[in-house]
Amino acid sequence: MNAKLTQFITRRNFLRFGVGGAATLAGAGLLGKAAQAQDTSPMPTPSHAGVDHSQHPGMLVGAVDHERNGFDPMQMLVDWDYGVVSTLPNGQTLREYNIYAADMDIEIAPGLFFPAWTFNNRVPGPSLRCTEGDRIRILFTNVGSHPHTLHFHGFHTAEMDGTPGIGRGEIQVAENFTYEFDAEPFGCHHYHCHALPLKRHIHKGLYAAFVIDPKVGRPPAREFMMMMNAFDTNFDGENEIYAVNTVGHEFMRRPIPVKVGELIRIYLINMVEFDPINSFHLHAHFFDYYDHGTTLEPTLRMVDTIMQAQAQRGILEFRLRWPGKYMFHAHVTEFTELGWMGLFNAVEEADWQAALAEVGLDEEWDRKGTQSSTVEYQGEVES
Numbered sequence: 001m002n003a004k005l006t007q008f009i010t011r012r013n014f015l016r017f018g019v020g021g022a023a024t025l026a027g028a029g030l031l032g033k034a035a036q037a038q039d040t041s042p043m044p045t046p047s048h049a050g051v052d053h054s055q056h057p058g059m060l061v062g063a064v065d066h067e068r069n070g071f072d073p074m075q076m077l078v079d080w081d082y083g084v085v086s087t088l089p090n091g092q093t094l095r096e097y098n099i100y101a102a103d104m105d106i107e108i109a110p111g112l113f114f115p116a117w118t119f120n121n122r123v124p125g126p127s128l129r130c131t132e133g134d135r136i137r138i139l140f141t142n143v144g145s146h147p148h149t150l151h152f153h154g155f156h157t158a159e160m161d162g163t164p165g166i167g168r169g170e171i172q173v174a175e176n177f178t179y180e181f182d183a184e185p186f187g188c189h190h191y192h193c194h195a196l197p198l199k200r201h202i203h204k205g206l207y208a209a210f211v212i213d214p215k216v217g218r219p220p221a222r223e224f225m226m227m228m229n230a231f232d233t234n235f236d237g238e239n240e241i242y243a244v245n246t247v248g249h250e251f252m253r254r255p256i257p258v259k260v261g262e263l264i265r266i267y268l269i270n271m272v273e274f275d276p277i278n279s280f281h282l283h284a285h286f287f288d289y290y291d292h293g294t295t296l297e298p299t300l301r302m303v304d305t306i307m308q309a310q311a312q313r314g315i316l317e318f319r320l321r322w323p324g325k326y327m328f329h330a331h332v333t334e335f336t337e338l339g340w341m342g343l344f345n346a347v348e349e350a351d352w353q354a355a356l357a358e359v360g361l362d363e364e365w366d367r368k369g370t371q372s373s374t375v376e377y378q379g380e381v382e383s
């Protein structure tokens with residue numbers, strides 16, 4: 001850890017900081033602060049509630065310019081791509097998507113840029129959402145600088161698997177290919193590039209969520225897509241920045257608003273390369289967990305920490321009992337210090353608008369978070 005961070009700092013000349021003076025200063029501030037935290041005593045342990053996040057020690061300093069990036073981790077929580085929907089002659093729902101691979105520099109921590117490979121100019125790529133049994137048709141175009149593929153997790157034929165040497169295999173630069181299959185099984189899945197070397201193609205940013213809703217639906221909830229990811233900024237085979245939805249410590253700076261008592265459902269996916277295990281720990285509460293999201297009943301009940309190996313994923317469900325700020329983070333301390341921790345801001349109905357405004361959100365974000373499923377729940381709703 002120390003060695004890694006030192007290397008990160010001494011190699012900062014290789015890192016590409018923003019052109020603006022403010023961004024550069026913020027970048028320098030982040031490095032200085034991190035170095036300070038490392039050189040002195042161990043990280044102070046965050047308290048469980050009432051964290052003053054503006055003063056939180058060891059935090060990345062400054063803010064990432066989401067507008068320049070063209071995506072916002074907060075919006076990615078609720079932002080689903082349902083495709084262009086039509087009906088096939090046999091009555092089946094058809095969803096058509098356009099996905100392209102493109103190179104793009106993205107800001108992953110204040111003032112720190114990463115030369116990413118992206119799907120649709122964002123990392124993670126578009127979160128595809130559909131219903132079990134839908135026909136999925138994806139026109140994939142490679143406008144990047146290397147051969148890529150789309151490899152989905154789910155049932156499909158070998159030709160549609162996006163694996164080098166099988167079927168169409170790698171899609172060369174300036175070429176395209178249409179992947180088509182039926183969406184099954186229902187669950188919390190993902191897709192990623194499977195070109196070789198796989199490590200490189202994944203950690204550069206070519207991955208995204210793929211959620212298939214069960215035909216019977218799931219109980220209404222506020223839903224979030226959380227992609228645990230990380231970035232090897234100096235290409236030494238180790239990560240320097242860890243995050244949920246790409247930007248380190250974003251949800252510390254902007255706590256995620258939720259309502260006290262409401263059902264919260266998280267589609268959690270781990271795409272961290274180079275580190276074998278990642279985890280998610282929720283403070284002061286417990287959750288139910290659906291491994292891979294392929295069941296309607298939890299596969300684990302009443303846990304407060306879940307671990308995921310790379311490409312593992314699952315659904316978390318919980319309710320926050322009292323107002324306040326509750327932390328969530330990897331229970332790997334190294335990851336938290338380098339960006340992987342955040343806060344939920346649980347508020348009562350009366351404080352909802354203020355909580356949204358505080359982090360630059362509006363009614364639309366609220367609506368998307370609570371109406372994201374493609375099917376209406378057909379079971380009983382627990383009051």
Ligand code: CU
Nearest residue numbers: 148193195201
């Ligand atoms: Cu690739």
Ligand code: CU
Nearest residue numbers: 151153192311
């Ligand atoms: Cu995979």
